[in-house]
Amino acid sequence: MSELTDELTDLGVTQASQRLAARDVSSEELTRAFLERTLALDQGTSQAIGAYLELSAESALDQARAADALLANGDPTAPLTGVPIALKDIFITRDMATTCASRILAGFKPRFDGTVVARLREAGAVITGKLNMDEFAMGSSTENSALGTTRNPWNHACVPGGSSGGSAAAVAARMVPGSFGTDTGGSIRQPAALCGVVGMKPTYGRVSRYGVIAFASSLDQVGPLANSVEDTALLFEAVAGHDPRDSTSIPQPAPDCRGSLHDGAKGLRVGVPGEYFGEGLDPEVEKSLRALLAALEREGASLVEVELPHTEYAVATYYIVATAEASSNLGRYDGVRYGLREGEDGGLTNMYGASRDAGFGAEVKRRIVLGSYALSAGYYDAYYLKAMKVRTLIRRDFDQAFENCDVLLTPTSPDTAFELGSRTDDPLKMYLSDVLTIPCNLAGLPGLSLPCGLDSKGLPIGAQLLAPPLAEPLLFRAARACEELVGFDQRPPEQDLAGGAGK
Amino acid sequence: MSHYEQGDWEAVIGIETHVQMLTRSKLFCGCSASFGAQPNEHTCPVCQGMPGVLPVVNAQAVEYAVMAALALGGEVQPTSRWARKNYFYPDLPKAYQVSQYELPYCLGGQVTLLVDGEERNITLTRIHMEEDAGKNIHDAHSDFSYVDLNRAGVPLMEIVSEPEIRSAAEAAAYMRKLRTVVRWLGICDGNMNEGSMRCDANVSLRKRGTSELGTRAEVKNMNSFRAVERAVNYEIERQAELLNAGEEITQETRLWDAEHGVTRSMRSKEEAHDYRYFPCPDLLPLVIADELVGRVSAALPELPDARRARFVDSYDLSAYDAEVLTAGRELADYYEAAVAAHDNPKLVANWVMGDVLRATREAAGEGEVDYSRIPLAPERLGALLALIDDGSISGKIAKTVFERMLTGSDDPADIVEREGLAQVSDSGQLEAWIAEVVDGNPDKVEDYRGGRDKLLGWFVGQVMQLSRGQANPGEVNRLLRERLAG
Structure with missing residues (x-):
């Protein structure tokens, strides 16, 4: 299958951008190469990766040719001009189906672009299509997609993680150099870890949520995935910054993260929270993380033991706050104005029930019921209000920890990619996949996952960095230092990519 | 009842x-x-x-x-x-x-x-x-x-x-x-x-003198002030009847049915x-x-209650009159503009509350009364009322002039002159009218002189009618007394 290896698809976002600007490759060539690789790997066989829900090949080539026209003028162009980028199917895209991997939005084509999509278009990106995910971003394996299975490029029998599983798998398999996902409780970082790519969740409010289908509004954040820290930083800078359409957006411009990217590990105070290295952590994951910590220390970073005592309550808190908000956010899918409608002959109440019953999958229904319960009269104080109080305590834990360190380093996921179907019958076990990523969302912090090596099964291990609010430049600098120390240069085996092995 | x-x-x-x-x-x-x-x-x-x-x-x-x-x-x-x-x-x-x-x-x-x-x-x-x-x-x-x-x-x-x-x-x-x-x-x-x-x-009843709240019904669907009054009245009576019969009130939402004049249960608690x-x-x-x-506080206009109090103080109006005149900001503005044009606050108040508001209501027809569309400028009302106070016309004639003013833009004085509506105070003319009435009714004169003082009003009325309202009523009164005493 070596004919599938094309040097153009080895290019990362930054390299591609430089080659395009230098005009030694055209966007059309580049885009075509990624599209062809996608057509070969992503669909057609039962073992195909299945990262894309919709590949917009023709539109992508049109956009590429438009980018080439701009590049041909010789004027300075926006940083992503001509670079193919794919989007989790949670982003509202004008005239492109936007489904959130749910039957209830099957065929839904919005008439506007959200802010992130508009900024990507302004930055010159070529939007190649929409990527698979857990339905309404609820899940940790992409198995909750109502529209298809996505496989881990490293082992097709394994999940890519979730909910941004398509975004991670597409980047890992070099079907696109960069993608965007959303992270509510780890939905960018955990699949990035499981697929061996870099995934970043910004400070809450750093990137606009306007035009991103809401799961849990106080936790959702948009972020990039790519194959290097620098690429991830470039993508982050392209979409970050205040948006007057999002009232929770932080009124500051996008920070410069690439300027200090190579400042190294020296002098960094790296916090190590004991709570993240406890029971349930795969020994191979722990070993890999300890090795990275040791390397950082050798490079002149200091390691600081910190305590985050409320960590054990994070998952419970998250599943109250997130489900409560989701139960309200998902009320609008009622069959009245758009999306799936069922049972309209039986009157209004019947139509609501039938549409939502047929349109939502089991996990979405489970969370709507949980969230409605948490908000209902008589239970609100005991659940939602209590959860909000614990959330404040979790935030304070981090505030105190960051008094003594610059960043925290932890595993991203307690273990590496698990087999498809192995956790679908045990929601609680699935929820615990996010135990190490959830606290960051509850506290609104920026976080990043980068590859930290492979385990003995050949599956990627993820290291997670967390930084104080708005400290994205520091986060990327620390991540770049780690990336250099890890020196991760493995790729998913090409024969696996084509679906031939790994069973 | x-x-x-x-x-x-x-x-x-x-x-x-x-x-x-x-x-x-x-x-x-x-x-x-x-x-x-x-x-x-x-x-x-x-x-x-x-x-x-x-x-x-x-x-x-x-x-x-x-x-x-x-x-x-x-x-x-x-x-x-x-x-x-x-x-x-x-x-x-x-x-x-x-x-x-x-x-x-x-x-x-x-x-x-x-x-x-x-x-x-x-x-x-x-x-x-x-x-x-x-x-x-x-x-x-x-x-x-x-x-x-x-x-x-x-x-x-x-x-x-x-x-x-x-x-x-x-x-x-x-x-x-x-x-x-x-x-x-x-x-x-x-x-x-x-x-x-x-x-x-939200309507409930309780025994007079107690402070505990009774069970309430929430009444909806009232789309006029009259509907509010009728619906609440109905609800009070309905609940009183139930309570008098020893029954309990159900906590529920009820809809006002204006056509049938009743409230009906919509949903229970x-x-x-x-x-x-x-x-x-x-x-x-x-x-x-x-x-x-x-900033908002500094920019607030004088509010209705303050203005009402000021109207009572500055213009010596009754509380009721002041309330009516401050029912709308444009109305209160109108009143003050008319007073500025003719400084007789009580006369202006009577006219604004009477003919001016009536004309405004008529202009609105079936629609809502709109104080921003009062059909006579306040300065013109002032000019008209000035004619009353300087004795040029009587209050009765003023109403005729007012109607004319609604349909045109002429000055009230011009209307009076053109239509010959000026008040007659000339004693020669007044004496002539009085003579005609007195001479034509010898029996009434006899009755009056016999002690039926109240007949004076009747004589004044006859003279006014004869003059088509133009006679100065004060003068008529004075001259009639003299004449009848004769």
């Missing part, structure tokens, strides 16, 4: 009023908030509740709400919170209404009423802001219902009173006063029949929704800066 013993029961009434704010755009998006467009013309992804959209608060709505809070004496809260009220209905596109719940932007306040000459202060519990829902249309098609979202997201204030209202008349007076205030501020057009002001009344309120995570807490409160 109803067949229960009045006096046994005391009515306890609290009113929740929705006031639609006259902002240009909606509460959370840039769509026009105005009426009258084609269905769904004033909508966008935000107010359509499309996936992925977010609300942004309209600063104008907040400013209007602060105006109302200050005008009603409420305390503007430096920080309040938006909350979601969750329920399913086709006219509610997000399946939640963004409102305020635990932390409204205004606490307290009061509304001063004048009922039967007595002043009553009704305390307000709170005022909060929220977005309106759209409208379902059921009569456009036999098989389908339609949804019009033009109104969805239009900003509302909900003004909640304490249960301090004690009668149907007070309930109506309360609503009138609220309307006066919001119109005075220019933040709502106050049209109850178009729904830009809507109210629900058990069927009530659990709205699952929680703070809206898409909006930051609403911070109302002191600077805004200060």
